[in-house]
Amino acid sequence: LTEFLRLYIQELLIDIRLIFPGMLVDVPLGTANYRLQATTIGGFHADPSLTSGEPMAYDVNRNTELTFARDEQPAPSGPTLAKVSYHEIGGLEKEVAAVRETVELPLTRPELFHKYGQRPPRGVLLYGPPGTGKTLIARAVASETDAFVTCINGPSVMSRFYGETEATLRRIFSTAIAHQPSIIFIDEIDALCPKRDESLGESEKRIVATLLTLMDGCADESTWAAGDQGAPRLVVIGATNRPDALDEALRRPGRFDREIEIGVPDQQARLAILRTFLRRIPHSLTEEDTAGIAAAAHGYVGADLAALCHEAGLRAIQQQVEAPQTSPGTDGGAAPGLDLKVSAADLRYAMQRVRPSAMREILLEVPKVYWRDIGGQ
Numbered sequence: 562l563t564e565f566l567r568l569y570i571q572e573l574l575i576d577i578r579l580i581f582p583g584m585l586v587d588v589p590l591g592t593a594n595y596r597l598q599a600t601t602i603g604g605f606h607a608d609p610s611l612t613s614g615e616p617m618a619y620d621v622n623r624n625t626e627l628t629f630a631r632d633e634q635p636a637p638s639g640p641t642l643a644k645v646s647y648h649e650i651g652g653l654e655k656e657v658a659a660v661r662e663t664v665e666l667p668l669t670r671p672e673l674f675h676k677y678g679q680r681p682p683r684g685v686l687l688y689g690p691p692g693t694g695k696t697l698i699a700r701a702v703a704s705e706t707d708a709f710v711t712c713i714n715g716p717s718v719m720s721r722f723y724g725e726t727e728a729t730l731r732r733i734f735s736t737a738i739a740h741q742p743s744i745i746f747i748d749e750i751d752a753l754c755p756k757r758d759e760s761l762g763e764s765e766k767r768i769v770a771t772l773l774t775l776m777d778g779c780a781d782e783s784t785w786a787a788g789d790q791g792a793p794r795l796v797v798i799g800a801t802n803r804p805d806a807l808d809e810a811l812r813r814p815g816r817f818d819r820e821i822e823i824g825v826p827d828q829q830a831r832l833a834i835l836r837t838f839l840r841r842i843p844h845s846l847t848e849e850d851t852a853g854i855a856a857a858a859h860g861y862v863g864a865d866l867a868a869l870c871h872e873a874g875l876r877a878i879q880q881q882v883e884a885p886q887t888s889p890g891t892d893g894g895a896a897p898g899l900d901l902k903v904s905a906a907d908l909r910y911a912m913q914r915v916r917p918s919a920m921r922e923i924l925l926e927v928p929k930v931y932w933r934d935i936g937g938q
């Protein structure tokens with residue numbers, strides 16, 4: 562009960578706790594007209610022309626009904642992600658090819674599917690540990706297809722207000738359809754669409770059902786009609802670390818038609834990822850140095866390798882600052898910092914500070930076993 566709205570009716574004070582959209586406030590007064598004042602908190606108001614936080618005043622009598630609505634939140638507008646090219650993704654060739662196959666054609670050539678009586682794929686689910694490049698792939702696909710992109714994060718769309726999460730989802734889908742071809746990227750989709758078992762509350766179940774209906778494309782026929790051949794050019798990319806926590810209905814054809822695992826990179830993939838980063842920073846590493854770091858970086862995911870390069874860069878700067886300044890030549894010499902290069906030693910030093918997150922998770926998951934629990938000898 563954190564949100565509340567106070568209604569002052571003359572000297573009478575009515576405290577209405579937890580106002581939600583669509584709520585009717587019945588004013589229990591006599592026949593006389595009263596002046597009702599209210600201050601909105603959290604963007605609730607009964608007058609669409611008012612914005613959040615403004616005081617409002619109404620002349621009311623006992624027949625007055627005020628319906629409170631929440632401020633209309635604009636749907637997140639895309640593209641909100643910085644453009645990324647496929648070259649910036651290290652490794653993951655097969656995975657990227659699979660995503661492109663599923664996402665690009667329905668967005669750019671939907672007529673091909675219709676011609677052969679096929680239903681274009683509606684969604685693709687990327688699953689795997691954090692930091693392995695799921696968002697990066699979604700960003701690259703979005704950049705390459707020039708689609709309208711809406712990015713949402715499962716937990717942050719969840720609202721404690723009745724019906725609001727569903728309304729937000731509907732708004733996001735209808736905005737995406739209005740701007741098609743569109744991609745909706747839902748990170749941490751397990752928060753929005755968990756398994757519908759007994760432990761799940763009614764409101765959570767309704768959110769799952771809404772997302773399923775929206776993905777089926779039959780929530781509002783009139784919005785759908787705007788699409789080519791009646792079907793919107795819209796693809797949903799979901800990302801999760803816990804595919805098993807997702808509601809099964811979401812994983813059926815017509816919703817997430819394809820599931821692609823984005824796993825912890827092996828040595829070869831780590832080398833490819835390191836190369837993508839090293840292309841962007843001045844360095845003095847030989848091919849052997851890079852291969853050596855990739856081999857030693859067991860358990861590091863892409864995000865760890867990015868952190869590693871960042872840390873190595875910081876060390877290189879630190880070393881440069883601390884190094885005794887060479888006396889400038891007759892032409893003034895090189896300005897300090899201009900020949901700054903990340904070395905293999907910087908990367909090895911960084912490896913002591915940046916630990917692999919995949920290993921951390923594995924270590925955390927290992928249950929403790931005591932000698933006394935081992936039977937026999």
Ligand code: ADP
Pocket residue numbers: 649650651652653690691692693694695696697698800834837862863864865867
């Ligand atoms: P996820 O969505 O799987 O949690 P992200 O895609 O957000 O992970 O990755 C975080 C960062 O890690 C990226 O912005 C990128 O810098 C780096 N990264 C992760 N995987 C790769 C990869 N395969 N190639 C290049 N960079 C990567």
